[in-house]
Amino acid sequence: MASLKRLGFDDSKCNGCGECMTACSLAFFKVDDRTRSAIQVDKTEGGWHINVCDQRCRLCVDECAAKALTMSRLGVVTLDKRLCVGCLACVAVCPINAMRFVPGLLTPFKCNVCGACVKKCPTGAIGIVAEEM
Amino acid sequence: MTSTGPSDKDTLLAGHKQLAEFSYEKRPVIKGYNNRTLYVNVGSCRIVEKPVSEDMKAKFTGGKGFGLKLLWDAVTPQTQWNDPENEINIAMGPICGNTNYPGSGKSLVVSISPMTGIPIDSNVGGYFGPYLKFAGFDAIEVQGKAERDVMVFIDGDKGHVSIFEAPNEEVDSHVLAEQIMDMFARDEKDRKNVCSVTAGKGSEHAYLGCLNFSFYDERRKVARLKQAGRGGLGTILRDKKIKALVVRYSSLNAMSNNPADLATLQEAGLRLHREIITLDDQQCRMREIGTAHLTEIMDQYDLLPTHNFKFGSHPDSAGLNSHAFSAMVTHGLPDGCWYGCTMACAKAADGVELKSGPYKGHKVTIDGPEYETVAGCGSNIGVFNAATVMEINFYCDTYGLDTISFGTLTAFVMECWEKGILNAERTGGLELTWGNETAVLEMLHRIARGEGFGLVAGLGIRRMKKHFAEEFGADPKLLQDIGCECKGLEYSQYVSKESLAQQGGYSMALKGPQHDEAWLIFMDMVNNHIPTFEDKAEALYYFPLFRTWFGLQGLCKLPWNDVEPANNAETDEPAKVPEHVQNYVDIYNAVTGNNIDKAEIIKQSERVYNFQKVFCIRMGKGHRLGDWPPYRMMGPVTVEEYESRAERYDTQLKDLVGFDPTGKGTFEKLQALRVYRENRYDMLLDAVYKRKGWTKEGVPTVETLHGLGIDYPEVLEVVRPLLP
Incomplete structure (x- = not known):
């Protein structure tokens, strides 16, 4: 049975502070720029929604002609930047915009479940979940 | 393997x-x-x-x-x-x-x-x-x-x-x-x-x-x-x-082409990716089955070439419809022929066991078929079996033979068989009757072996016409009427009889009758958007030039109009797909750092198009006569064809020609319709040449070449002797 590792979240606990996005962009890009975060916090009518790859649907893996997107041994959809040709088909096919892209960057990016955001979340709205598929 | x-x-x-x-x-x-x-x-x-x-x-x-x-x-x-x-x-x-x-x-x-x-x-x-x-x-x-x-x-x-x-x-x-x-x-x-x-x-x-x-x-x-x-x-x-x-080359990445403005290119690409992924399954189903989705549409509109372009539909065409092929190809793979193509129309069937020829028994991956192959190597030769079309497709590809020419020339030899011009003695025993799959495949293998009638078929229609007339005493006029080639190239697979604009689109295409220069049948025949000669001439000016541009840039035509924005029908000129035209302007500028507009797209093409036309003239061709289709592509040649659509043709004779068909024999009606249609084609040539800036003989004028900036001495030297 394959394992899967993903971010779990509880929208009701989210206070919209965005510390997760700062942590993510610092971890990925060494800058505090929330557009460069693989996790996004979106305002909803009643509060906040945490948007991040669920590692399950894998439409991006199927769409990737360069086979740059694969499942890692830990069960995380992982982008190999050395293989990526930057076509952004994965960004287009992602149903929840969790495959992220900033114009001008050569490759897209996504959550690799590193946990940087989990450590910074003040309300415990995010956590790492490991499960069997 | x-x-x-x-x-x-x-x-x-x-x-x-x-x-x-x-x-x-x-x-x-x-x-x-x-x-x-x-x-x-x-x-x-x-x-x-x-x-x-x-x-x-x-x-x-x-x-x-x-x-x-x-x-x-x-x-x-x-x-x-x-x-x-x-x-x-x-x-x-x-x-x-x-x-x-x-x-x-x-x-x-x-x-x-x-x-x-x-x-x-x-x-x-x-x-x-x-x-x-x-x-x-x-x-x-x-x-x-x-x-x-x-x-x-x-x-x-x-x-x-x-x-x-x-x-x-x-x-x-x-x-x-x-x-x-x-x-x-x-x-x-x-x-x-x-x-x-x-x-x-x-x-x-x-x-x-x-x-x-x-x-x-x-x-x-x-x-x-x-x-x-x-x-x-x-x-x-x-x-x-x-x-x-x-x-x-092993270092491909998003900057290999080193565009001036990567971000704009990416945004345009992403917009189209999303459009394709969202809309394709409701529009052309290119991601599912590629251009083979067209077969049933063409059949429905009486445009699917059947029995050497005699007819446009067939009761057995379901055997070749998109679902028949969809059941054979492998789904769920990113089937682009280059990275970044989410249209992904390059379909393939895997593990197909071959039933004939030197690779009989091998299990192979077969690319395609595309619509042209389905129609050419299917309906046009009376084959309505998807698996056979796949096998013909495989062998044509691996033997290095064009499926379009193969289909059209096979349709021609089959009609020659039907009319008694060919027989078993002349074909080395190949019974080339409509739909005889075994004979077709064997003819294909004989072409590859350079053997017997395979060598004759491999001549192509133009040379076969001469051969059949000289060797077998066949009527050259009949061969001219039913041999579906123009300029020496076999037609691709659309029935153009009811669309004057498409007859021109095919026969005026510089290289020979291929649909990539103009495909105007729906605009002309179905939607009646270009009723006058001037309208048709304008379409035959614009679309061949617009489509030429893909070839100047290294682009595929399909993402232009085989997916359309959801609101395309509400735009001023839906046939041009204005939003996608703007995409092309944007990506050209993003790559090159230039600053062109959509008019310059047409100008870029017009220079090369006219250069190619002069090149044809330089090679001793490119004249008005070379732009004439065989009558099979313009109207019914035979009594059988006329009578199969008698109501349509009788109505046209009455309403358009002013000829009362009542009580007339089919042959007489055929002739009246032919005179009318040929006259209209002649008038179309005049209108299109004029719009293109050419003489009545189809020669670009000095003014045209000068205006395009391609009035090089060696170019003018070609046209000058032919100008009035």
Whole structure:
């Protein structure tokens, strides 16, 4: 049975502070720029929604002609930047915009479940979940 | 997979004998251009690089424009297709090779065609073009004739080109493309970095040879093949004794084409990706079954060629509909013929067991079929069995034969059989009746073996007409009426009888009757949007020029209008797909750093289009008579055809011709309709030539050439004697 590792979240606990996005962009890009975060916090009518790859649907893996997107041994959809040709088909096919892209960057990016955001979340709205598929 | 000959990599490599080599400085692409081309002469073994001038870029843009300019400089008015100076030129264009905008991996192949004697151009996918560009060249010119079988290898990683004898490799493409990957890829992961241009055994014996451009399918783990199909390019490759052109490049990324403005390119590409992913399953289903979705639509509108274009539909056509093929191809794979194409129409069936020929019993991956192949090698020859079309498709590809010409010429020989011009004695026992699948496949294998009637069929329709008239006493007028070729090239697969504009679109197409220059049937026949001669002339001015532009840039036509924005119907000119036209303006500017608008797209094309027209005239062709279709493409030739749609034709005679059909015999009615339709076609020629800035004989005027800035002395020298 394959394992899967993903971010779990509880929208009701989210206070919209965005510390997760700062942590993510610092971890990925060494800058505090929330557009460069693989996790996004979106305002909803009643509060906040945490948007991040669920590692399950894998439409991006199927769409990737360069086979740059694969499942890692830990069960995380992982982008190999050395293989990526930057076509952004994965960004287009992602149903929840969790495959992220900033114009001008050569490759897209996504959550690799590193946990940087989990450590910074003040309300415990995010956590790492490991499960069997 | 190899059935004959040595396939062991070491044996193959041991047979190589180097004849020439050339090292060049590796440089990055600058805004879509290398500003140099590669010249390879396989006869004299000369290899050089040539600079691309600013004038060449300004006037010829790239792709087909570059190919034609290089070819013009290489040949004379007397050059025949098999003279050493004829070239195979492969050029890409500035947008080619970007990985963002769907359909950006096309190569344009140009040569003097063995079928037409004028320049042919063919637009083809696969990785060769983009890799050649990133290896350092905007085009390759291949000239000369080798004494023995050779390959040309461009190593874009090392900056090195070589010509070597290659005696032991197979010729058929599905085997050879794999052997090339075996020899030039370091390991499995490296196979995607190696691609080739090859032909096949059929190309050695027939004029309708095609080229196969390979790309490695990492999921299926096979070399896939895309065809530069039209006009006999494979025949020229094998006449030059070239087994393969090979390129390797292993550093592909989003900046390989070095665009001026990556962000804009990415945003345009992403917009179209999303449009395709969201809308395609409600529109053309390209991601599911590619262009083969068209079959039932064409059948429904009486446009699906059946029995040599006699009819436009058939009760058994369901056997060839998109669902029949969809059930055969493997789904869920990213089937683009270049990276970044989410339209993904390059479908393939896997593990198909062949039932005939030298590879009988082999389980193979078959690319396609595309609509043209379904119609040409299916309905047009009375075959309504999807599996048989697949097998014909496979063998045509691996033998290096164009499925469109093969389909149309087979339809012709079948009608010749029906009319008693051919019989078993003349075909060596092949019973070429409609739908005789066994006979068709056997004829195909005989072409590849260069045997018996296969050699006759391989002549193509134009030469067969002469042969049948001279050898068998057939009526030349009848052969002219039913032989569906123009300029020497077989028609592609749409019935154009009820669309005058499409008759012109086909027959005025510079290279011969291929639908990639204009496809106006729905605008004209179905929607009646271009009722007057002026309207039709305007459409036959704009669309051929707009479509020419894809060939200047290294683009595929399909993402232009085989998906449309959701609100396209509400725009001023839905047939042009205005939002996508703007995308092309944006991505061209983003790649090159230039600042053009949509009018300049047409101007870029118009320069090359008129240059190509003058090139045809220079080769002694390109005259008004050459733009006349066979009557089969204009209307019913036979009583059988007329009577099959008698109500339609009777109504037209009454309402349009002013001829009362009541009580008249079919033959008399046929004649009246023919006079009317031929007269209308003549008037169309006048209107279109005028709109294009040509004389009544179809010659571009000095003013036209001057206005386009292509009034070079050698161009004017061609047209001046023909101007009033």
